[in-house]
Amino acid sequence: MKGVIIIGASGHAKVCLDILQIQGRKVVGFCDDNPRLIGQKIHGIEVIGSISSLLPEMHNYDIFIGIGDNND
16 A cells, blocks of 8 residues: 655645544655745654655655635
């Protein structure tokens, strides 16, 4: 089973992390285009880069979209 990268690194992505971990999936990192988040850890999992910087490697992972905006 491939590791999972979560796209997004804010509130909804944290909920997605919880769900994936409950299911026994190995989350290897988050991607987010906010440069202030890169290198930060969320519940021990690193924000490993922007979405575009990881595109060449994404075929090696399962991708989970963790972006949500409740303001619209």
